[in-house]
Structures are given as structure tokens and as C-alpha cells.
Amino acid sequence: MASSSCLPTPAAATPSMYTLSAAAQLPTASKAAADAFVKRDGSRLTLDGAEYRIVGPNIYWLGLDENVNPSPSYPSKGRVLEAMAVASAMGATTIRSTSLGVSFGTGLSVENALGQFKPDGDPAWDAIDFTLLAARSYGLRLVIPLVDQYDYYHGGIPTFLRWRNLSCNDFSPFYDLSSPTYSDFTLYIRALLNHTSPYTNLTMASDPTVLAFETGNELGGWTGDDYPPPVEWTASIAQLLHELAPDTLVLSGSYGVRKSELAIAGVDMVSDHFYPPSLRRLSTSASLAASADTPFLIGEFDWTNQYYLAWRWAWFLLLLPAVLSALLYATPRRWWPLRSTLREMMTCGCCCASRRRAKTPRSAMGARDEPSTRQSALSNPLTAPPAYEDDDDAFAPCKSLYASGSTAELPILPPSSSSPRTAFPPSRRSPPRAPSSASSRLDHPFHIRRWHLSLLFFAILLPLLAPLLHVFLPTTISTFLDRTTSLAARDSPPRAVGDLYWSLFGRDDTCCAYVPHGDGYTLHYPSSPGQGGDEAGKGSGDAVTRLTRHAWEVRGERPYWLEEGKELRDVKGWRDLPVVNCPQKGVTLANGTLVGGSGAM
Structure with missing residues (x-):
């Protein structure tokens, strides 16, 4: 019985509940082809002629762990075995682990100083060697990065720069x-790949457990512009890796799919990382890789949904067009309608529109004041006679405009058809032109009412906002996993060879507590699955169930631990998962020696 300070475990395993206690109890099929290498076939991967799909976790701490005391320390063999067992139960085929290939710059590293490597049998080598043995025993493959963009505890590009007293802010000497x-760096690669494991008598370069060597982790940084590796550097490292390990694949370590690297003959795969999950970025990366018929791997992704949950309220921005339209419609009625023409709209927009109750134009005012102007001219002989603006006035009978003492009217000659018709005073207007139909349509006035602009705002803003939110807001993890599953199952490009989530942690050496990690992406497998499982031991809960179903769907297989008569769709919650014992039993070597875990010497 576990103490009260320990994580709860199943009180009693029912006969129908599968309990994984050792690698030896796994079905033979799950460990088949352990001595065969995964190969590339166009944009696919194959193992012994059958399609191979990558799915599983990132477990970066397998070679050196920063999350225990003292920090850093080598993880115990029991913790490594439990992590492998959890990955196997969750349907993993592959694990990506940075600290297995990046081990330089500290006293616990394989290369603790420039050119100084630990001797064979040292704990630094043993941690790596045992992890390769454990993965092989549980039927898992490994993706191993060889350098890190960042200055982490296990080493990175800045480590090599410091050894040469160079600036850590300029990566150009490294490339x-x-x-x-x-x-x-090439000296380190040779030492790492040529080391022989005492457990398997294989070098890392000749061990089929290693699916791929990755030229680095997130080279170029999150944006891809922070000293990305030159094409010449990637090609040179890929060539070196193929010389040392001709049967092992090479994965580009650049952050994101780079078109320039797709033409490198030595690069067998490309990858991208997704923080947060994004269907737009996923489609772009997969399509770019497909253009060169290159396998595409989702090397890391955030399984937590935390970005989506933080930004989901942004969908309320879709209400903005309705709010603006309502505010516009609520403006005072006296402002409306506006009067404008098509010509004004095309030249300076609604700013030229005039309100309905605008003042009378100056020309109209002049027309109303014309009689008084004429009367003023009659009373003042020195005032010049006004010009007639109307053509009809030009042909009116001529009358004296000056004061006269005579009341007799001047004789008016009858109009003669033979004499030319003369206008006096002559009109200042040019002869009127017949307006064209196009001009009349452009100058025809119309009214703009409140509901016109309200509807226009709504009709324009809503179609603009909806696609922007769809493209740039994070994707829900369920939608993202559905898309990656469909990409893995496609018979034609674009496709993905698989995906690896970040990141899996297990229990501590006492099996009484989960090992914590503070990056927000830590996944813990339930310690007490089963129908009577205690909530305190659910770990990451139903997120584990979601990733487990996804892994077995990508593989296209039925879980080996599933009860008879049940299907994968029946696994609906964390209580439906199998039990993974902690500690696991040790691994038996070819000479019969039991190594690691319970029962080991």
C-alpha cells in the first residue's frame, strides 16, 4: 500500500485491465524489425518495406536532466524505463531527445571542455547508451539533434563560441x-557517433534504433531569422553524417521548412515546430516540402490548448462591425440624408456630400436679389447696367434703363425676318452644350441615408475580420490533431510522416511524485487509471487520452492493451487507459544480465 504522500495507484487491477510492467511482455509485433533501418521512399518513410509513421513525445531529458536535485543530474535507469513504457502505452513509435545528442560544455557532458571527452564507461556515456538500449527494448526509434540554437544546460552553439573566446551573439564563426x-563541432560529431555501447556492441552510427540525426534544434530561432544556418553548412554536416552513418536518415534542424534546403541531396527530411498550433503554417510547410517530394515531420507542437484558450475571446471582434454599424445608425436624424453625386464620391468621397438642409448656393441667392439690383441701377445713373444672365432677357424689348422726364414710350420696331437677331447686351454664357449620358449620370444627385452606411460598414468589415481571425488565431488542439492524422494517412502529397508533441515527463525515483517542469507543456501519464481511479493521480488527464487515441489512429493499429470486444473509440477518458507500473522491471541483456528497474543487480 502506498503511503499517503505518494501518488495514488490502482488499488487492484481487474483481469480485464492491462498492466504494463516490463518491456518483455510487449507483443513481438511491436518490437519487430529492431535490426532494420527506417528508410526514405520519396516523401514517405518505410521499415522493412511497410510504411513507417512517426508519432510520440519529445523527452529531452533522457541524457541529462535539469529538473531534479542536484540539477543537472543523470536520470536514473528506472525513470528512463518508465518513460519508455508510458510512450509505448500511448502508441508512440518514435521519441525525440535533445540531450542524447547535445552533451558538451559542463562537467557532466560527454565533451566537458574543448577536445576533452569522457572515457568509455563514464556516467555521461552510460546515460546515452542505456537510453538507446531501453528504446530498442520497447520497440521505439529515436530522433537525436546534435546541437542547440539556445544556450541551454546541456550545451548549444554558444558553448563552441565561448571555447574560442568569441562573441555568443554572432553565430557566423560557427557556420x-x-x-x-x-x-x-565536427570533432564532437565524430566522437559521439563512433562511440560503442557496451550494452549492444553497436556504435550510435550503426544502431538502427536511431531513426535520424538532426543537424540541430530550432536553428535560426523562433522567427527563423536569428542566424539561420547557411545552405553550405547544412549540406556539409549532412554529408558528414552520411559518411559516418550511411544507413541513418538526416533531418534538417532549421526552424521551419526552408526552400533552399530542399535541394540538398543529403537532407532526407525537414520539419517544423508549432507554438501555437496553426493550420495555416501546417499547410504551408507541408506543401513546401511536398514540392520537393521530401518527407515532412512535425517535430514539436503544443498539446495544451493554452494559446487558443487565451485568444479565443478575440472571436468577439466579429461583433465589431455590428457595433460600429449600430453606432452609425444612432447618429442624429438631422444629419441625414447626405446628398452627393457619383463624381463627388469618386473624387473625394462622402466629404463632398451636403446635408439636406444646407444653405442655398450663392448662385440662387444672386437670382433672388436680381430685382433689387436692377432697381438700384435705375436709381443711380452712374451704376453700370447689369448683365443679363438669361438668354431670354437678351431678346426682350429694349427699354431705357436711365431716368427720363418723358413719359412717352419709345416706338418699338416690329421684328423683321430679314434682319439678323441681335442680342443686347450680349450674353456672357457660352452656348449650352447637350450633356452626355455618362456625364449626366455622374452628376446626378442622390441621397445617402443612415442605413446605407450602416449596411456598408457591416458588409465590408465582417468579411475582412473573419478570414484574418481564422488565419492568425491559434488552432484548437483537436482540430490540429485531426489535420495531422489526415496528412499522415494521405496517399499523395502534401503529407506528413508524423508528429511529436512536447513534452513527456514521468515520476521521480521513488514513484511517489511527478517530476515537474515549468515551461507549461509538461505531460504526465495518470498514475491510477481504471474506473475507480483517484482524481489526484490523473496526471494530465484527458489530454493524455486525446494524444493516445491520436497516436494509434496515425499508426492505423489497434492498441495491444485494449480489452477484447472494444475499439479505440471506446477509450473516452483517462480511466480507460492501461496501467503503467512504476518502477518497471529491468531490461535483460543478451548475456542474461538484468539492467535498470526493479529486480536489477
């Missing part, structure tokens, strides 16, 4: 093929 820093 310079003629520099000593580049030579230092």
Missing part, C-alpha cells in the same frame, strides 16, 4: 566551414 569552431 564558417573554414573556421576552427566548425572543426570543433
Whole structure:
């Protein structure tokens, strides 16, 4: 019985509940082809002629762990075995682990100082060697990055720069093929890949457990613009890896799919990381890789939904067009309608529109004041006679405009058809032109009412906002997993060879507590599955169930631990998962020695 300070475990396993206690009890089929290498076939991967799909976790701490005391420390063999067992139960085929390939710059590293490597049998080598043995025992493959963009506890590009007293803010010496820093890195690669494991008598370069060597982790940084590796550097490292390990695949370590690297003959796969999950980025990366018939791997992704939950309220921005339209419609009625023409709309928009109750134009005012103007001219002989604006006035009978003492009217000659018709005073207007139909339509006035602009705002803003939110807001993890599953199952490009979530942690050496990690992406497998499972031991809960179903769907297989008569769709919650014992039993070597876990010497 576990103490009260320990995580709860199943009180009693029913006969129908599968309990995984050792690698030896796994079905033979799950460990088949352990001595065969995964190969590339166009944009697919194959193992012994059958399609191979990558799915599983990132477990970066398998070679050196920063989450225990003292920090960092080598993880115990029991913790490594439990992590492998959990990955197997969750349907994993592959694990990606950074600290297995990045181990330099500290006293616990394989290369603790420039050119100084630990001897065979040292705990630094043993941690790596045992992890490869454990993965092989549980039927898992490994993706191993060889350098890190960041200055983490296990080492990175800045480590090599410091060894040469160079600035850590300028990566160009590391990528310079003629520099000593580049030579230092290639020396490390040779030492790592040529080391022989005492457990398997295989070098890392010749061990089929290693599916791929990755040229680095997130090279170029999150934006891809923070000193991305030159094409020449990637090609040179890929060539070196194929010389040392001709049967092992090479994965580009650049952050995101780079078109320039797709033409490198030595690069067998490309990958991208998704923080947060994004269908737009996923489709773009998969399509770009498909254009060169190159396998595409989702190397890391956020399984937590935290970005979507934080930004889901942004969908309320879709109400903005309705709010603006309502505010516009609520403006005072006296402002409306506006009067404008098509010509004004095309030249300066609604700003030229005039309100309905606008003042009378100056020309109209002049027309109303014309009689008084004429009367003023009659009373003042010195005032010049006004010009007639109307053509009809030009042909009116001529009358004296000056004061006269005579009351007799001047004789008016009858109009003669033979004499030309003369206008006096002559009109200042040019002869009227017949307006064209196009001009009359452009100058025809119309009214703009409140509901016109309200409807226009809504009709324009809503179609603009909806696609922007769909493209740039994070994707829900369920939608993202559905898309990755369909990409893995496609018979034609674009496709994906699989996906790896970030990141899996297990229990501590006492099996009484989960090992914590503070990045927000830590996944813990339930310690007490089963129908009577205690909530305190559910770990990451139904997120584990979601990832487990996804992994077995990608594989296209029925879980080996599923009860008879049940299907994968019947696994609906964390209580439906199998029990993974902690500690696991040790691994038996070829000579019969039991290594690691319970019962080991």
C-alpha cells in the first residue's frame, strides 16, 4: 500500500485491465524489425518495406536532466524505463531527445571542455547508451539533434563560441566551414557517433534504433531569422553524417521548412515546430516540402490548448462591425440624408456630400436679389447696367434703363425676318452644350441615408475580420490533431510522416511524485487509471487520452492493451487507459544480465 504522500495507484487491477510492467511482455509485433533501418521512399518513410509513421513525445531529458536535485543530474535507469513504457502505452513509435545528442560544455557532458571527452564507461556515456538500449527494448526509434540554437544546460552553439573566446551573439564563426569552431563541432560529431555501447556492441552510427540525426534544434530561432544556418553548412554536416552513418536518415534542424534546403541531396527530411498550433503554417510547410517530394515531420507542437484558450475571446471582434454599424445608425436624424453625386464620391468621397438642409448656393441667392439690383441701377445713373444672365432677357424689348422726364414710350420696331437677331447686351454664357449620358449620370444627385452606411460598414468589415481571425488565431488542439492524422494517412502529397508533441515527463525515483517542469507543456501519464481511479493521480488527464487515441489512429493499429470486444473509440477518458507500473522491471541483456528497474543487480 502506498503511503499517503505518494501518488495514488490502482488499488487492484481487474483481469480485464492491462498492466504494463516490463518491456518483455510487449507483443513481438511491436518490437519487430529492431535490426532494420527506417528508410526514405520519396516523401514517405518505410521499415522493412511497410510504411513507417512517426508519432510520440519529445523527452529531452533522457541524457541529462535539469529538473531534479542536484540539477543537472543523470536520470536514473528506472525513470528512463518508465518513460519508455508510458510512450509505448500511448502508441508512440518514435521519441525525440535533445540531450542524447547535445552533451558538451559542463562537467557532466560527454565533451566537458574543448577536445576533452569522457572515457568509455563514464556516467555521461552510460546515460546515452542505456537510453538507446531501453528504446530498442520497447520497440521505439529515436530522433537525436546534435546541437542547440539556445544556450541551454546541456550545451548549444554558444558553448563552441565561448571555447574560442568569441562573441555568443554572432553565430557566423560557427557556420564558417573554414573556421576552427566548425572543426570543433565536427570533432564532437565524430566522437559521439563512433562511440560503442557496451550494452549492444553497436556504435550510435550503426544502431538502427536511431531513426535520424538532426543537424540541430530550432536553428535560426523562433522567427527563423536569428542566424539561420547557411545552405553550405547544412549540406556539409549532412554529408558528414552520411559518411559516418550511411544507413541513418538526416533531418534538417532549421526552424521551419526552408526552400533552399530542399535541394540538398543529403537532407532526407525537414520539419517544423508549432507554438501555437496553426493550420495555416501546417499547410504551408507541408506543401513546401511536398514540392520537393521530401518527407515532412512535425517535430514539436503544443498539446495544451493554452494559446487558443487565451485568444479565443478575440472571436468577439466579429461583433465589431455590428457595433460600429449600430453606432452609425444612432447618429442624429438631422444629419441625414447626405446628398452627393457619383463624381463627388469618386473624387473625394462622402466629404463632398451636403446635408439636406444646407444653405442655398450663392448662385440662387444672386437670382433672388436680381430685382433689387436692377432697381438700384435705375436709381443711380452712374451704376453700370447689369448683365443679363438669361438668354431670354437678351431678346426682350429694349427699354431705357436711365431716368427720363418723358413719359412717352419709345416706338418699338416690329421684328423683321430679314434682319439678323441681335442680342443686347450680349450674353456672357457660352452656348449650352447637350450633356452626355455618362456625364449626366455622374452628376446626378442622390441621397445617402443612415442605413446605407450602416449596411456598408457591416458588409465590408465582417468579411475582412473573419478570414484574418481564422488565419492568425491559434488552432484548437483537436482540430490540429485531426489535420495531422489526415496528412499522415494521405496517399499523395502534401503529407506528413508524423508528429511529436512536447513534452513527456514521468515520476521521480521513488514513484511517489511527478517530476515537474515549468515551461507549461509538461505531460504526465495518470498514475491510477481504471474506473475507480483517484482524481489526484490523473496526471494530465484527458489530454493524455486525446494524444493516445491520436497516436494509434496515425499508426492505423489497434492498441495491444485494449480489452477484447472494444475499439479505440471506446477509450473516452483517462480511466480507460492501461496501467503503467512504476518502477518497471529491468531490461535483460543478451548475456542474461538484468539492467535498470526493479529486480536489477
